[in-house]
Amino acid sequence: MPEIGVLDSTMYYEDSRGSGLPFVFLHGNPASSHAWRKVLAEMEGRLLAPDLIGMGRSGKPGIPYRFGDHARYLDAWFDALGLDEVVLVGHDWGGALGFDWAARHPERVRGVALMETFVRPMSWDDLGEAPRARAELIRSAKGESLVLDQNFLVETAFTGGVLMSLSEEERQPYLAPYPTRESRRPLLEWARSVPLDGEPADVAERLEGYGKWLAGSVEVPKLLLTFDSSPTLLIGEELAAWCAENIAALEIEHCGPAGHHAQEDRPEAIAAALKAWAVRQGLREMRKG
Template sequence: MPVTNVLDSTMHHEEAGSGAPWVFLHGNPSSSHLWRNVLPAVDLSARLLAPDLIGMGRSGKPDLPYRFADHARYLDAWFDRLALDEVVLVGHDWGGSLAFDWAARHPGRVRGVAFFETIVRPMSWSELGDGPRSRSEAMRGPRGEALVLDDNFFLESAFTRGVLNPLSEEDMRAYRMPYPTRESRRPILEWARSLPLDGEPADVFERIQGYGKWLAGSGDVPKLLLTFDSSPTLGIGPELAEWCAANIAALETQHVGPAGHHAPEDQPEGIARAITDWARRHHLSGERGRHV
């Protein structure tokens, strides 16, 4: 369980294997624990790393606003401290957005990107269903602090409503452990309030516009979208998957099967198998070197 000094704090990560670096980025409100059953099933000669974002999991909790730019800044420093180059990124939820953002700003250091259930483009309020719209309104409004900081509602609901298969109490404890107090839950609230809708929040909207240009123009970097079914909590359904196919360069789409939004809880082996097959097709493990 390596811990790396990063800026004024520390970042924890899980690590397995050796070879070309693969970085698995979690989203909200999870941690590297999300990947516990995926990494052992990835059958590649690669160095697999799964960090906890700053303020989350077992990483440090400095006094920050925990905006998108804060997470990106600490993640940049972590990549640099570990001297990670020619990286394959795997991202879920906000981890996918951070992966796109890092790749867009470091195009010479990325070999491939796999992603699922993440933010591929800005959205509008009108695109949200009744449930997601009500939830987003609650998170952004005055009730948000009470729901997330006091009641820990976002975390508890994520791993009940956002999965098809109930988690064990042991796994729920692992997800709850980093957030024992009101203040420790602030990163969760900030992420929940950051979903870009009708151009707000502006700072996140600008980041997504920036990495959207990279996604559309990076035809030399293979990309993999994983899709799922059977859950009302899924963020990337058939319509958005079609949009991705039409607007993201060098994209392959692989349907994995039934899962909720936190898909690694429901389909860890399916995710690992799809990633492994894609990597072998594009020679993304073993010896380093740009895919040709």
């Protein structure tokens, strides 16, 4: 699969090299493009899925791995491939990065699909008891040791963050990019970047910026995929209802039982919902020019 130079590093990406509007699948933490493999296998057309900088098989430059760093490298990836008239599909931080890119490049976006991602400012009070305890732990000194020394995030994401735990063999592609303490720093930075009560301020500012775009972009069709039956879900019924009221041109499709890493639990349902939405919204036509 392809790898391309971006800024001072490289980014790996999957590319079906099909025809039509490019659908770009953006992963979250602590995953990679590997998370989309089962969804992509059910779809047709031009499908691309990059590994975010410092993650998966992309390069690992010596940067802080803040939201803005990821955005800069992702910008360079889009530009290097000349991607326009894009349909974005985002999960977790991939959704947030996709919204941020769309808000800054509205003329290049044809549609946005989102699942289990960050759609509005959050507070500590929004978190349930277990999520709050986990967030406090990750932001502590003990959390640093858990993530960097014990690879806690990857080890638990695909056992506790899914309804059907992945076997050790199935987890290996997720574990392989992070063999050392230093290689896991991007994962820790993401885990500590969830904006709660306005902190970290740089991430909260990004979220507020793309929130305005989500609310005002009536010309861009959007699709929210929702799930049920797991305590790890980020978007439940209440937040889905908020999305319906506050995100312009939004359709909501329920895809059944899944954990936060829903691509592992419900890939066929996700792909089917995306394909049906693309047809309804005229997003399957050949690219112009």
